[in-house]
Amino acid sequence: MSHMIVTLPKCADVVVVGGGVVGTAITYYLAAYGVDVCLLERDDIASGTSSAAASGVSLQTKPPGPKQDLARASLKLLRALATELEADIEFVNDGGMLVAETEEEFDLIQQEAEAAAQAGVDMSVLSAAEARAQQPELARHVVGATFCPDDSTVNPYLLALAFARAASRLGAKIVTGFPVTGLERHGENIASVQTSDGAVATATVVNAAGPWAPILAEMAGAPLPITPRKGELFVTTPGPALLRGTVISASYLxxxxxxxxxxxxxxxxxxxxxxxxxxxxxxxxxxxxxGYDRSNTDDGMRALMAQAVRLIPAAANRHVLRFYAGLRPSTPDGLPIFGRAPGLPGLIYANGHEGDGVALSPITGQLIADLLTTRISADDLAPFRPDRFQE
Known part of the structure; x- marks a missing residue:
């Protein structure tokens, strides 16, 4: 991907900053609408948060309301994207199980299941025996579970790459290896994006820089209330199938x-x-x-391994291939930020997904593209409006 475009364009109608799943999705949907769009990524496609993300697209881990509505709409788009993008994104719909280890946790997830069902999400409550019949490798102490057949997985790296390649085929300019160093503004208008190798003239910039979004926003004097939140993960060596679909602990909520x-x-x-x-x-x-520390910790690694073996004992037979960590862009209220920056309408925010960037990337791309082509208005994005923190 880094060699698709070797020189910066002099101008573009829209510049998207950030080459993860969110930025590439926005670029794809804008290009599909015929917009002259350029994506700028300082490293390579999916080299930041998207490279350290899990693969879950889960409905049952999101409470009923705006975020769950986004997830349902995004899942609908994802089901068609493998064909639409002409790429294998490793989308698998095997469902997901939310597992309780105590009676208190079982009460909690049953309440969550009832609320989700009232919102239209397909969820069922399983006894311990029913849960183990569906996931035989679950530990014997599990007291119950809920199951959502719509929960799915997708490969974040392949998804971002597919978005970028499809956008390029539609005429988008994908430029990697050029860090953004500044945003030039004239009053309330954006004039250009400054990079390490020159400027791109534009009146519209989409900030899709994930946990680094506040740094980009500060370049334009438009503070953004996003805080990086580290997440540690590990991957094991391959082996026979232990799981069908995903397993999530109630403590995850x-x-x-x-x-x-x-x-x-x-x-x-x-x-x-x-x-x-x-x-x-x-x-x-x-x-x-x-902060922006992405190192693994002894406490984190030990806690993850202990919890994995406690819930899925057979995981103890796998060797750890590698530990890694990423940063999630967290907002004060847990909802993403979509829309025009207050006082600077040429700067568009598409940030704050926390740990749901992969799951919400398709719908984020479509909504931001719809906003910029006047297919929807700012009122349609009211729960996510950037000025809500100023109230």
Missing amino acids: LSKALPSGQDQNRMTVGLWAGQTRRGNLLIGSTREFS
Whole structure:
């Protein structure tokens, strides 16, 4: 991908900054609408957060409301994208199981299932025996589970690459290896994007820089309330099938919740487990506010391995291939930020997905492209409007 475009274009109607699944999705949908769009990525496609993401596209880990609505719409798009993008994105719809280890957790996930069902999500409650019949490798102490047949997985790297290649075929300019160094503005208007190798004149910039979005926003003097939240994961050597679909611990829901007060800097752990097409187990993840540090920690690695073996004992027979960590772009209320920057309408935000960037990338791409081509208005994105934190 890094050699598709070797020189910067002098101008573009829209410049998208960030080459992860969100930025490439936006570029693809804009190109599909015939927009003159250029994507700028400082490294290579999917080299940042998307390279350290799990593969889950889960409905049952999102509470009823705006984010779950986004996930349902995004899943609908994902089902068709493998054909539409003319690429293998390793999309698999095998369902997902949310597992309780205590009666208290079982009560919690049953309440979540009831609320989700009322919102139209297909979820069922399983006894311990029913859960183990469906996932034979589950530990014997599991007391119950919920199951969502629509939960799926997709390969984040292949998805971002497919979006970028399809966008390029439609005329988009995909430029990698050029870090953005500044945004030139004239009053309330964007004039150009400055890079390490020159400028691209444009009146519209889409900030899709993930956890680095606040840095880009500051270049234009438009602060963005996003904080990087580290997540540690590991992948094992390949082997026979242990799982059908994904297994998620009930503690994952609590881990995902935003901490407050003195717990702000505490690491939380909630299991998400899936198996790749090649047979590798993919296990995550921790959550921790630690700035832009992407190093693995002894505490995180030990906690992940312990939780994986506790819930899926056969995982102990696999060797760890590698540990890695990524950064999630977290917002104060847990919802993404979509729309025009207050006081700077030429700067568009598509940020703050936290750990749901992969799952929500298709619908984010379509919504931002629809906004920029006036197919929808800012009112249609009201729950995600950038100025909501100023109230």
